[in-house]
Amino acid sequence: METIKFAAIDIGSNAIRLLIKNILEDTNTIYFKKSSLIRVPIRLGEDVFNKQYISKEKEKYLAKSLAAFRNLMTVHNITSYRACATSAMRDAKNGSDIIKRITQKTGIQIDVITGKEEALIVFENRIAEMLDAKKKYLYVDVGGGSTEISLFERGKCQYSASFNLGTLRLRDNKVPKNEFIRLKESLLDICSESDNIEIIGSGGNINRFIKLSSSRKRKKLTYHEFKTFFDELSPLSNEERMIKYDM
Structure with a gap:
């Protein structure tokens, strides 16, 4: 039975999460098994919904967390991943600048998705x-x-x-x-x-x-x-x- 691993990163308003799943393929059946789930309560929304900006402190916290996620994906030998940012990053006036800096630091490509x-x-x-x-x-x-x-x-x-x-x-x-x-x-x-x-x-x-x-x-x-x-x-x-x- 062949096994590959996919990962998903959710950069939410309250917390960020890394989900890693084993994908098992047996003849005509594909099985999805959760391997790991990590949650970090950064709460970007506390900044954005009150000040419209993400603070340097939370940006630093986010960058460190995503760097850790990158290391975990390497250890797990991930085949592919997708990282998505939602409401807080959509609304943050400095959201696009933060994403560019974090991508440069961590190598993680982040998609800001619509509602x-x-x-x-x-x-x-x-x-x-x-x-x-x-x-x-x-x-x-x-x-x-x-x-x-x-x-x-x-x-x-x-x-x-x-x-x-x-x-x-x-x-x-x-x-x-x-x-x-x-x-x-x-x-x-x-x-x-x-x-x-x-x-x-x-x-x-x-x-x-x-x-x-x-x-x-x-x-x-x-x-x-x-x-x-x-x-x-x-x-x-x-x-x-x-x-x-x-x-």
């Missing part, structure tokens, strides 16, 4: 293979700087959109006023044309919700469970949430 590309990458993540083609699903990926929604129907992605509405923007009250309106209008349009939609959520905080809830084993969260947990979290400060729930 729509983010949503399409979610679709390309083989998610359609895991869904019931007879059902309708709304996939919601909540990041630190943006939220992507994708409607799956009959096993295909029928609609996708991205909104500048993420956990860091919400925490710091930096969500553009029109984004809530855009999101609401999109959801109303989807619901007017489709009924009995199941929602699939992804993202660090959503995954944490599941782990902390009573629905951990079945990996499903009812609206009542979600609302109860939301009401429990709402009065807490950011520091209290981190101490009590590691969020």
Whole structure:
């Protein structure tokens, strides 16, 4: 059985991640096995959503982290990789200059992708293979700087959109006023044309919700469970949430 390794680097608003996967090919079947996942909470969005720039301190931290990722990819003998930067780097006024300097230092080529590309990458993540083609699903990926929604129907992605509405923007009250309106209008349009939609959520905080809830084993969260947990979290400060729930 032939084995090769691919890597993906996600430069997000809250954290950066390196994912390494073993690709195993046996006759007509291809298997994807996770080899390693490293997360570094740099929080570029704290700078960008408040100052519109990435500070020299965070640039230095990012460069060191990506240099470490480069070394790990070398050790793992990676065949190919892709590095993508999302919302914070898109919005940073000095984003393109930082990417040039980091590429010179680390050799890592970075693609700054659009919100729509983010949503399409979610679709390309083989998610359609895991869904019931007879059902309708709304996939919601909540990041630190943006939220992507994708409607799956009959096993295909029928609609996708991205909104500048993420956990860091919400925490710091930096969500553009029109984004809530855009999101609401999109959801109303989807619901007017489709009924009995199941929602699939992804993202660090959503995954944490599941782990902390009573629905951990079945990996499903009812609206009542979600609302109860939301009401429990709402009065807490950011520091209290981190101490009590590691969020």
